[in-house]
Amino acid sequence: MLLFSGGPIFESSIPLSVFGIDRQDAGVPRYRLLVCAGEDGPLRTTGGLELSAPYGLEALSRAGTVVVPTWRSISQAPPPEALDAIRRAHEEGARIIGLCTGAFVLAAAGLLDGRPATTHWMYAPTLAKRYPSVHVDPRELFVDDGDVLTSAGTAAGIDLCLHVVRTDHGAEAAAALARRLVVPPRRSDWQAPGQRHLDRSLPEEIGSDPLAEVVAWALEHLHEQFDVEALAARAYMSRRTFDRRFRSLTGSAPLQWLITQRVLQAQRLLETSDYSVDEVAGRCGFRSPVALRGHFRRQLGSSPASYRAAYRARRPQDDPQDRDRERERERPAPGPELPALRRGPVSAVLAAPAKQDPDGYATHTAHTAPRVPEQGLRPDRAERGPDRGPERGDGTEGPPRGRLRAGRGLGAALPGPRDRPVG
Numbered sequence: 001m002l003l004f005s006g007g008p009i010f011e012s013s014i015p016l017s018v019f020g021i022d023r024q025d026a027g028v029p030r031y032r033l034l035v036c037a038g039e040d041g042p043l044r045t046t047g048g049l050e051l052s053a054p055y056g057l058e059a060l061s062r063a064g065t066v067v068v069p070t071w072r073s074i075s076q077a078p079p080p081e082a083l084d085a086i087r088r089a090h091e092e093g094a095r096i097i098g099l100c101t102g103a104f105v106l107a108a109a110g111l112l113d114g115r116p117a118t119t120h121w122m123y124a125p126t127l128a129k130r131y132p133s134v135h136v137d138p139r140e141l142f143v144d145d146g147d148v149l150t151s152a153g154t155a156a157g158i159d160l161c162l163h164v165v166r167t168d169h170g171a172e173a174a175a176a177l178a179r180r181l182v183v184p185p186r187r188s189d190w191q192a193p194g195q196r197h198l199d200r201s202l203p204e205e206i207g208s209d210p211l212a213e214v215v216a217w218a219l220e221h222l223h224e225q226f227d228v229e230a231l232a233a234r235a236y237m238s239r240r241t242f243d244r245r246f247r248s249l250t251g252s253a254p255l256q257w258l259i260t261q262r263v264l265q266a267q268r269l270l271e272t273s274d275y276s277v278d279e280v281a282g283r284c285g286f287r288s289p290v291a292l293r294g295h296f297r298r299q300l301g302s303s304p305a306s307y308r309a310a311y312r313a314r315r316p317q318d319d320p321q322d323r324d325r326e327r328e329r330e331r332p333a334p335g336p337e338l339p340a341l342r343r344g345p346v347s348a349v350l351a352a353p354a355k356q357d358p359d360g361y362a363t364h365t366a367h368t369a370p371r372v373p374e375q376g377l378r379p380d381r382a383e384r385g386p387d388r389g390p391e392r393g394d395g396t397e398g399p400p401r402g403r404l405r406a407g408r409g410l411g412a413a414l415p416g417p418r419d420r421p422v423g
Contacts, residue, residue, distance in 0.1 A: 004038045006072030009045040015067045018161040027176040029169045034059045038082040057085040065095040068102035083109040099157035103150040107131040115145045120153030222265050223283045228254045263299050270308040277304045
């Protein structure tokens with residue numbers, strides 16, 4: 001993490017909160033974070049606080065990922081020494097991330113030339129004008145272009161950092177961290193009107209409520225084919241009463257929750273096993289591979305096969321023996337006693353949000369973003385490919401407002417051996 005004087009403390013604290021705290025007890029993998037000073041100190045924030053970074057620019061040579069959380073002024077040029085250090089780290093294989101105005105530092109280093117990028121919408125015209133070879137799109141929360149990533153203003157930095165955790169360690173780790181930070185794992189969950197979802201777990205005080213017993217049974221039998229009617233019958237409730245009770249406790253309709261759990265289980269199997277897509281569909285309770293592909297694409301924006309290929313491209317050092325052990329662990333086994341499930345895993349798994357946006361978090365490539373001719377921010381990029389994205393609800397083409405873009409990064413392996421987090 002590279003700090004400069006004069007930056008706002010909020011953006012500076014985002015990488016510290018995501019990568020600098022040991023949360024392994026919550027199922028979040030640990031990163032080793034080195035905070036580096038990009039110039040001579042002491043470093044002062046916009047509020048006048050003085051910071052003292054324990055490392056200097058020399059530490060960038062050890063980094064697998066370099067995060068520039070902010071830059072003090074879009075009208076000032078960053079220190080040449082810092083730009084040289086960032087360029088060298090990138091040439092040696094490091095992934096470079098610019099949050100908010102940190103994109104100006106990446107652009108000054110020449111790392112955004114010919115690439116898609118984003119920044120705070122207020123500063124996007126300046127970035128596009130000053131660096132005309134950068135394809136600026138202010139409509140995106142973040143842009144992942146493989147080894148260079150940028151985010152929009154302020155809180156969008158959290159979205160990008162969660163995306164990095166998801167890319168490095170999978171959806172479960174990102175969801176666990178999002179719950180710990182009390183933020184949505186994917187902000188598109190909250191953006192579409194009428195499709196917002198609050199992340200609610202079952203209360204630990206649920207006691208002998210029959211709903212907890214039914215949920216525990218459902219989670220242990222996702223490999224079987226059953227519907228909400230079967231769950232309502234197990235709870236000795238009518239379908240209408242069961243729907244109302246379930247929604248009041250979880251914030252989600254039971255059918256959507258069940259589909260989400262099956263997709264999450266499919267995601268785990270795609271990440272940790274060598275089962276074919278047809279086998280994964282059967283082990284997750286889908287009636288056919290076609291049903292799995294449809295729900296998987298609606299929730300994750302990618303086909304199961306593409307998701308697995310992209311995930312494995314990010315993890316080239318996977319041990320086949322580890323995958324065999326994971327396969328053994330995935331075999332259905334008798335569930336634990338229900339009281340233990342009520343205390344822990346039931347709440348944890350129900351915390352996963354119900355994805356209802358058919359155009360949710362995705363593997364959309366950089367060239368699917370719409371042009372912004374009225375602002376002059378992006379040239380026509382039709383030469384990158386013929387596809388223009390699905391139709392929006394208003395009949396126009398292009399991704400819906402608020403879509404997160406993973407750029408080319410989800411399907412591209414990062415260069416060099418340093419693409420793995422240290423620690």
